[in-house]
Amino acid sequence: MKNPLDSLWGTVICGFVLTVVLFYLARAMMGGG
Amino acid sequence: MGDFIQHGLGRWLHIMSGVMWIGLLYYFNFVQVDAMKKAAADTPPTGAGITKHVVPRALLFFRWGAVATVVFAFMILGDKALDVLLFREKAYVPIGIGGWLGLIMLFNVWVLIWPNQKKILGMVPATDEVKATARRVAFLASRTNTMLSIPMLFFMSSSALFHAPMFAR
Numbered sequence: 001m002k003n004p005l006d007s008l009w010g011t012v013i014c015g016f017v018l019t020v021v022l023f024y025l026a027r028a029m030m031g032g033g
Numbered sequence: 034m035g036d037f038i039q040h041g042l043g044r045w046l047h048i049m050s051g052v053m054w055i056g057l058l059y060y061f062n063f064v065q066v067d068a069m070k071k072a073a074a075d076t077p078p079t080g081a082g083i084t085k086h087v088v089p090r091a092l093l094f095f096r097w098g099a100v101a102t103v104v105f106a107f108m109i110l111g112d113k114a115l116d117v118l119l120f121r122e123k124a125y126v127p128i129g130i131g132g133w134l135g136l137i138m139l140f141n142v143w144v145l146i147w148p149n150q151k152k153i154l155g156m157v158p159a160t161d162e163v164k165a166t167a168r169r170v171a172f173l174a175s176r177t178n179t180m181l182s183i184p185m186l187f188f189m190s191s192s193a194l195f196h197a198p199m200f201a202r
Contacts, residue, residue: 005176008062015183022184026130030123030195 039111047105053098055182057091062179065091066172084154092150099142103135127195131188138178138185145174 004010065083072080107114110132117125118132149167152159159167 003173005173005180008067011062011176011180012183015180018180019184019187022130022188026126026188026195029120029126032195 040109043105043108047102047109050098050101050105053094054102055186057095057098058175058178058182060091061095061175088150089154092147096142096147099139103139106132106135124192127188127192131185134181134185134188138181141174141178146171146178149174 004014065088069080069083072078072083110117113125116122117129118136120126120129149171151157152164152167153171
């Protein structure tokens with residue numbers, strides 16, 4: 001599989017996906033489920 | 034007065050140095066990487082001036098901008114820094130996550146990007162094989178930082194969002 005970081009837009013998409021994942025993690029850590 | 038220096042001045046300097054750091058990171062990733070590929074494909078190659086005059090200066094402000102950003106972040110956090118990084122209160126979680134992302138990015142700048150850029154630019158001796166590896170490591174570390182900057186900026190600016198009704202269950 002190609003490394004998404006080799007592509008600029010793959011990098012940006014990974015950043016947005018990571019933001020969503022970390023948002024739900026933060027919300028769970030804060031007791032919001 | 035102390036509060037003004039810690040929070041007013043500290044926040045201003047943190048944002049200013051952060052713009053310097055992330056602005057240059059985005060310059061490298063959104064502009065220079067692609068431009069250098071095209072310059073290398075020219076006949077004769079036309080990227081030498083960028084490598085000689087632009088990259089060392091951009092890297093200077095980039096790596097010290099990173100240090101200044103983190104130093105001013107700790108100035109703002111003051112004696113709460115450890116509490117934030119260890120998530121000791123629920124309210125600290127968003128800024129704590131943003132802080133950890135920033136620290137990982139600072140590590141990447143000084144441990145992965147800058148030492149390898151010195152080899153690529155010929156500031157330290159390196160064989161062609163070592164230079165090729167250095168180029169790949171520096172590139173991936175820079176791309177990793179671009180990726181991490183997206184959630185980092187979200188968590189730096191979103192503390193209020195976590196308390197907004199639209200995000201509550």
